[in-house]
Ligand SMILES: Cc1cc2nc3c(=O)[nH]c(=O)nc-3n(C[C@H](O)[C@H](O)[C@H](O)COP(=O)(O)OP(=O)(O)OC[C@H]3O[C@@H](n4cnc5c(N)ncnc54)[C@H](O)[C@@H]3O)c2cc1C
């Protein structure tokens with residue numbers, strides 16, 4: 001079996017917390033920072049009074065390294081509203097105009113990179129895919145629940161990536177055509193069958209919404225199982241490999257943990273029928289007489 | 294210090310393919326990337342990959358189409374390599390499990406695309422890039438290749454020598470975004486830059502926020518020229534508030550463009566009386582902006598793209614994705630209203646100068662993908678030609694960096710007997726400003742020359758150590774500075790002037806104005822500081838360093854555009870409305886020597902393996 005890719009993150013002297021004593025200089029900076037934060041809060045409120053059309057957002061703040069942010073809190077920002085504005089636009093505005101330390105992941109702005117999944121008004125959504133106009137205000141923006149918070153809206157994704165990699169998320173077959181210019185054949189029907197499973201953007205919304213995953217950190221979870229489905233059902237891999245894959249998802253913390261609560265399916269920004277995939281894998285396993293937990 | 298044989302910077306299609314290739318040659322490879330690989334911008338590509346796979350098609354036809362599409366500014370050896378290697382590389386993806394769309398017989402499907410004489414675009418729904426990126430990442434996971442994700446590379450470790458061609462790249466310096474730790478990375482064999490496009494130079498772009506031109510700017514400061522930077526492709530249909538791309542497929546299916554008065558302007562105002570909405574990208578983009586400039590734009594900003602008449606059934610069948618994009622990103626329901634669209638920056642044809650093995654003039658330094666200019670796109674890229682570039686040249690650079698002999702390259706990098714020194718009348722000396730941090734303006738990024746002169750060649754480790762020290766100094770400086778200006782303000786200013794003055798329409802005065810503004814931003818950058826005091830996930834720090842790269846990239850684009858007094862491909866100049874082959878069948882190059890940008894030219898190579906491509910007029 002091959003080894004999963006390693007994500008190297010070695011320990012460092014500037015670790016979170018008090019590992020490295022702060023310099024007097026940094027202390028002074030922190031104080032100034034606090035004063036500035038208050039000031040920008042005031043300015044933002046003043047702006048709100050001036051602008052008719054602003055939207056109020058409440059953003060979760062936490063930084064293990066900064067004294068005033070060690071105790072989690074919410075900051076309120078008033079952002080000028082424009083038609084078509086998304087939640088991501090609003091937090092970017094707040095960062096660029098009020099507080100440059102406001103931290104979140106984002107990149108594509110078009111629901112394909114999967115990096116800005118937040119907990120918005122009590123639900124997992126992509127910031128860039130969510131129109132402000134469709135939300136109740138003030139809009140509450142929090143990091144994904146059930147994941148460790150690194151800072152502000154940024155959560156630690158390592159355990160999610162590990163679960164993804166645990167299902168061997170890569171194509172494996174022993175039967176490639178001999179001619180290097182010849183492709184394998186795949187029927188249109190088979191491609192349709194795996195299509196939704198191939199759309200996953202690794203945003204972890206489903207994992208964060210799943211009660212079972214929250215209580216059992218070894219549970220493979222919806223996205224990884226759906227990833228396994230995408231490969232197990234791909235006719236190009238062959239029957240032996242399918243059985244190997246079914247065995248992975250059959251293990252104690254695999255498909256049988258799922259209690260069909262549909263929360264994953266409800267939040268998935270790519271409309272992947274996760275629960276259905278999990279159910280179908282359960283049926284396949286029964287057919288193949290695999291171990292039943 | 295971390296140490297590997299080959300270091301790949303960036304994990305989009307180009308970086309991942311390079312890493313896999315180097316690994317297959319037996320090298321110990323690591324990928325260092327500021328985003329987790331699956332977050333890379335390659336995931337956003339929609340249309341497809343060009344490859345001559347079928348009977349009736351040939352790599353020669355693909356090469357001919359590409360040369361013509363480039364408006365004769367592509368180098369034939371690079372184009373022929375692209376077209377010859379693309380079929381095998383595309384099938385390789387299929388063999389790695391990529392879910393391509395299929396024909397009835399189970400083979401991968403191909404479709405027609407603009408500028409191609411054969412339907413040779415292989416695709417996976419309207420999400421080709423997503424599937425390509427994920428398939429490659431899966432192969433990286435399978436091979437256990439090390440990935441340092443969310444590590445931001447800030448500097449190349451290049452040895453010191455007055456002559457850039459004698460410099461060597463021994464590694465990189467990067468910081469761990471999550472912890473703030475700054476570290477040196479030593480590359481025993483080579484460093485491959487695959488950092489993607491520079492779209493953030495403009496304020497309206499289809500490119501991701503992470504596309505900040507880091508690779509070209511770092512290479513440039515280490516002595517490697519940037520090539521053909523003036524050629525920027527603008528896509529005519531992007532959503533006004535975000536720049537999200539509305540695929541050409543909408544016009545292909547019969548979508549219509551209207552101005553504010555409800556006129557079908559492509560016909561009624563005579564921009565393209567034959568092909569109308571289906572004229573080539575640059576023609577449509579110019580038409581739209583003319584409408585807006587002449588007061589017939591909607592809200593003075595955009596035009597309307599209407600697909601309602603196609604009917605709900607057809608829209609949902611073929612353009613479902615577009616409904617989602619317009620709804621999610623613009624709050625517009627394409628079934629009941631027309632969609633607002635305007636041109637947006639889309640692709641950079643230019644980049645780091647390389648040969649067809651991906652190598653730059655600094656030994657041990659490679660570049661591939663959108664950050665590089667091996668010169669396959671010339672002055673205009675055909676849709677579907679960027680993805681094959683990633684896999685073809687990614688694989689070649691990876692192999693070469695791992696030590697495999699690919700034969701001598703025909704394209705020559707650096708100065709040769711054919712080099713011509715360029716002169717251009719600039720209003721200011723754009724690059725001559727020091728940027729606050731002491732070492733940034735050193736000849737190479739490796740630190741000061743040794744006191745005893747060039748006779749002592751420093752140990753590679755020492756070169757990396759010195760780069761690390763210099764980088765620590767720069768970061769500490771940015772973090773410790775108490776007040777000044779913040780990057781967001783500068784970024785906005787730079788993006789605005791670029792969009793106003795270096796856009797689809799370019800005038801001499803506009804370009805000069807942009808240079809003045811860039812110079813001003815560069816000066817202000819000396820006073821930049823990072824407000825966030827925390828080392829944990831400090832995006833403020835990262836963006837501040839990116840800002841420096843945006844300045845250098847913007848300057849190169851503008852300077853190239855000012856120098857090129859002709860109209861070719863995507864580069865339109867008001868004063869010069871014609872292609873001037875007698876003067877301009879050559880590439881522009883910009884080198885950073887001792888802190889002063891130098892402009893020079895080298896001829897285009899029109900001689901292919903067994904034929905020469907004769908420039909013909911490209912009619913619209
Ligand atoms: C909306 C859209 C649609 C497109 N559609 C098509 C199409 O249909 N067909 C086609 O052929 N082309 C298409 N293109 C063009 C093509 O997708 C891109 O040119 C290509 O994907 C770029 O790939 P890349 O590997 O060079 O860079 P990217 O995919 O952008 O990857 C860059 C990588 O570099 C990393 N990086 C950057 N800077 C640093 C740094 N300082 N330190 C560490 N890491 C860094 C990033 O994390 C990322 O991993 C499209 C482009 C866009 C924007």
Ligand code: SF4
Nearest residue numbers: 200201203204206268
């Ligand atoms: S399955 Fe859906 S919700 Fe889960 S990670 Fe993938 S895209 Fe996100």
Ligand code: FES
Nearest residue numbers: 108109113114128
């Ligand atoms: S920013 Fe990429 S998914 Fe939202």
